[in-house]
Amino acid sequence: MSQSEPLLKVENLKTQFFTEEGTVRAVDGVSFEVQQGELVGLVGESGAGKSVAAQSIMRLVEEPGRIVDGTVTYKGRKLVDIQERPDGTLEESEEMLSQREMRTDIRGREIAIIFQDPMESLNPVFTVGGQLREFIELNREVSGSEAKKIAIDMLREVGIPEPETRYDEYPHQFSGGMRQRVLIAMALACEPSLIIADEPTTALDVTVEGQILDLVDDLREKYGTAFLWVTHDMGVVAEICDSVNVMYLGEVIEQAGVDDLFYDTKHPYTEALLRSIPRPDRTVESLDPISGVMPEAINPPSGCRFHTRCPDAREVCREAHPKHGPPEEGATTDDPTPPDQGTTGDERDHLVSCVKYEAVGYEHSEPLENESTDAFAGGLSELRAGGEDGE
Numbered sequence: 001m002s003q004s005e006p007l008l009k010v011e012n013l014k015t016q017f018f019t020e021e022g023t024v025r026a027v028d029g030v031s032f033e034v035q036q037g038e039l040v041g042l043v044g045e046s047g048a049g050k051s052v053a054a055q056s057i058m059r060l061v062e063e064p065g066r067i068v069d070g071t072v073t074y075k076g077r078k079l080v081d082i083q084e085r086p087d088g089t090l091e092e093s094e095e096m097l098s099q100r101e102m103r104t105d106i107r108g109r110e111i112a113i114i115f116q117d118p119m120e121s122l123n124p125v126f127t128v129g130g131q132l133r134e135f136i137e138l139n140r141e142v143s144g145s146e147a148k149k150i151a152i153d154m155l156r157e158v159g160i161p162e163p164e165t166r167y168d169e170y171p172h173q174f175s176g177g178m179r180q181r182v183l184i185a186m187a188l189a190c191e192p193s194l195i196i197a198d199e200p201t202t203a204l205d206v207t208v209e210g211q212i213l214d215l216v217d218d219l220r221e222k223y224g225t226a227f228l229w230v231t232h233d234m235g236v237v238a239e240i241c242d243s244v245n246v247m248y249l250g251e252v253i254e255q256a257g258v259d260d261l262f263y264d265t266k267h268p269y270t271e272a273l274l275r276s277i278p279r280p281d282r283t284v285e286s287l288d289p290i291s292g293v294m295p296e297a298i299n300p301p302s303g304c305r306f307h308t309r310c311p312d313a314r315e316v317c318r319e320a321h322p323k324h325g326p327p328e329e330g331a332t333t334d335d336p337t338p339p340d341q342g343t344t345g346d347e348r349d350h351l352v353s354c355v356k357y358e359a360v361g362y363e364h365s366e367p368l369e370n371e372s373t374d375a376f377a378g379g380l381s382e383l384r385a386g387g388e389d390g391e
C-alpha cells in the first residue's frame with residue numbers, strides 16, 4: 001500500500017498568524033501522508049500546531065492566519081498549492097481549488113471534520129435528526145424521506161439506542177458521548193474518504209472515550225474511511241493509530257509506524273510524551289510530566305526547538321537546526337539504526353529531527369543546562385515559558 005499514491009499528501013505546509021505581537025509560526029514546514037483507510041495520529045502538547053495544521057488542510061484557517069507556503073494534495077487535486085515569491089508575496093497555483101470548489105466538492109463529501117466540542121457543530125434549537133437529515137439532503141442527491149431513513153440508519157450505526165425516538169430529540173437531551181457519536185454519524189453520512197478528528201474524545205471520561213475509539217475502529221473497517229486523528233494523548237495513539245506524526249512548536253519532529261514509535265522511540269520529546277502516559281506498571285503519581293513549558297511560536301528557540309527542555313541537550317543543539325530524515329549512519333547514538341532496517345513489520349520510514357542522529361558532532365559537544373536539568377537539580381516543578389535560556 002505504501003507504493004501507491006497516498007490519499008492525502010501534505011508537503012512543507014506553513015501557516016502563520018500575523019498578530020500585533022509578531023508573526024506566530026503555528027505550522028512551520030510540516031509534511032506527512034495519509035494512505036487510504038489508514039488511521040494517522042497527529043500528536044503533541046497544547047500549542048504545537050495540530051489544530052492549525054488540520055484547519056489548513058481544509059482551508060479553514062481564520063484571520064489573522066494565512067497559509068503562506070506548501071502543497072496539500074488529495075486524490076490528485078490541490079487543496080493547497082502556495083509558494084512564497086522572493087519579494088514575500090504569495091503565489092497560488094492555477095491548480096489550487098477555489099473556495100467554492102472546497103465547499104462544494106471537498107468539505108463534507110470528501111473530507112469531513114469533527115471537533116472536540118459537539119455543541120459548536122450542533123445547533124441547540126433544532127432536533128438532532130433534523131440537522132442530520134438536512135446535512136444529508138444538502139450533500140447527497142436524495143429526497144427528504146430517504147435522507148431521514150439514512151439519518152436514522154446512521155444513528156443506529158454509531159450505537160445510539162432507539163434511533164427512531166432519539167431522532168426527534170434536541171442536542172441537550174444527549175450526553176457528551178452520545179453527542180460525539182452524532183457528530184461521527186454526521187461525518188460518515190456522506191461517505192467521505194477521510195475524516196479529520198480534532199481531539200473529539202478529549203472532553204469525555206475515559207470509559208466513554210474507550211467506547212468511541214472502539215466505534216471508530218469498527219467503522220473504519222466497515223467503510224474503509226481514513227482518519228487523521230489529532231490528540232495530545234499517547235494512550236489514544238497507542239489504541240487506534242497505524243502511524244504517527246509527533247509535533248513540537250510547529251514542526252513534525254518524529255514520524256513512524258505506531259509500533260516503531262513506541263518500541264524504537266528516537267526523539268527525546270517523543271520519549272517524554274510516552275513517559276507522561278499511564279502504564280499498567282506505574283501508578284499515576286509516578287508519571288513524569290515534561291519539564292518546562294513549551295516556548296512561544298512567535299519566537300521559537302534557535303537550533304533544535306526542543307533544546308530548552310530536552311534532557312539530552314548539548315551545545316550543538318542550540319545552533320544546529322536538525323534535519324528531518326532517517327537516522328544517519330555514522331551518527332553516534334546508543335542505538336544507531338541503519339535506515340533500511342529500522343522498521344518492524346510495515347515498510348514505513350522512521351523519520352526524526354534530532355542532531356543525535358546526525359553526524360554533526362553531538363558526542364563531542366558539552367551538555368547544556370536547561371529547564372529539564374534545572375528541574376532535576378532544584379526540584380522546580382513550574383518554570384516560565386521561554387525565558388530560562390538566556391540566548
Ligand SMILES: Nc1ncnc2c1ncn2[C@@H]1O[C@H](COP(=O)(O)OP(=O)(O)OP(=O)(O)O)[C@@H](O)[C@H]1O
Nearest residue numbers: 017024026045046047048049050051052053063297
Ligand atoms: N487565531 C489565532 N491568532 C493567533 N495565534 C493563533 C491563533 N490560533 C492559533 N494560534 C497559535 O498557533 C499555535 C498553534 O495553535 P494550535 O491551536 O494549532 O495548537 P494545538 O496543537 O491544536 O493545541 P491544543 O492541544 O491546545 O488544541 C499556538 O501558538 C497558538 O497560540
Ligand code: NI
Nearest residue numbers: 050051052198
Ligand atoms: Ni488544537
